Amino acid sequence: QVQLQESGPGLVQPSQTLSLTCTVSGGSISSESYFWTWIRQPAGKGLEWIGRIYNTGATNYNPSLETRVTLSVDTSRDLFSLRMTSVTAADTAVYYCARTRNYFYNGYYYYYTDVWGKGTTVTVSS
Amino acid sequence: EIVLTQSPGTLSLSPGERATLSCRASQFISSGYLAWYQHKRGQAPRLLIYGASTRATGIPDRFSGSGSGTDFTLTINSVEPEDFAVYYCQQYGTSFGPGTKVEIK
Numbered sequence: 235q236v237q238l239q240e241s242g243p244g245l246v247q248p249s250q251t252l253s254l255t256c257t258v259s260g261g262s263i264s265s266e267s268y269f270w271t272w273i274r275q276p277a278g279k280g281l282e283w284i285g286r287i288y289n290t291g292a293t294n295y296n297p298s299l300e301t302r303v304t305l306s307v308d309t310s311r312d313l314f315s316l317r318m319t320s321v322t323a324a325d326t327a328v329y330y331c332a333r334t335r336n337y338f339y340n341g342y343y344y345y346y347t348d349v350w351g352k353g354t355t356v357t358v359s360s
Numbered sequence: 361e362i363v364l365t366q367s368p369g370t371l372s373l374s375p376g377e378r379a380t381l382s383c384r385a386s387q388f389i390s391s392g393y394l395a396w397y398q399h400k401r402g403q404a405p406r407l408l409i410y411g412a413s414t415r416a417t418g419i420p421d422r423f424s425g426s427g428s429g430t431d432f433t434l435t436i437n438s439v440e441p442e443d444f445a446v447y448y449c450q451q452y453g454t455s456f457g458p459g460t461k462v463e464i465k
Binding site: 269271280281282283286294296297330334335336342343344345346347348350351352353 | 361392393397410411446448450456457458
């Protein structure tokens with residue numbers, strides 16, 4: 235079955251750029267009906283949706299983050315990436331990559347996130 | 361932007377009791393857009409319910425979802441020890457509610 239694995243630096247300095255990559259295995263990132271998503275969880279807080287990208291490169295971003303976030307996809311290597319600029323301590327969190335399914339059936343559009351990576355901890359500190 | 365509100369914030373229960381978790385949207389959402397997740401410390405979140413009421417693969421039938429429009433409910437009939445966790449609703453595959461913690465009484 236499809237598995238996702240996050241990778242990237244665990245420590246980023248304030249004001250610098252956070253970069254993470256998610257590698258998809260057991261399936262193709264070019265499969266129809268899937269978005270590729272980033273979600274984070276700061277310590278002691280809830281889940282925060284960051285954004286999603288389709289295999290065409292089309293994106294949706296959390297309005298609160300979109301001025302600092304860029305998602306990209308590499309279909310030849312089955313991976314997608316997150317880039318977040320000007321980070322602060324508030325960006326310290328566990329970052330998850332995930333697969334969001336989207337399809338139309340019986341009169342309804344469905345959206346749900348069915349596969350998750352294990353998560354990677356990113357700390358913003360000097 | 362649609363905002364999801366969950367209540368209660370914390371639910372204290374004994375094993376075997378029934379849990380009723382609420383998720384309210386700030387405006388109408390299609391049932392197909394509403395999903396529920398279970399999240400345990402140190403693990404990735406797990407999809408429980410999608411389309412407001414359809415159990416995901418492998419989810420026990422003690423978990424059920426209901427509701428429509430702006431009001432949705434996740435019910436756990438007879439809570440098991442492994443069910444103590446935080447539960448989130450999500451709409452449109454984007455924004456999450458703040459979560460409900462189900463803890464041991």
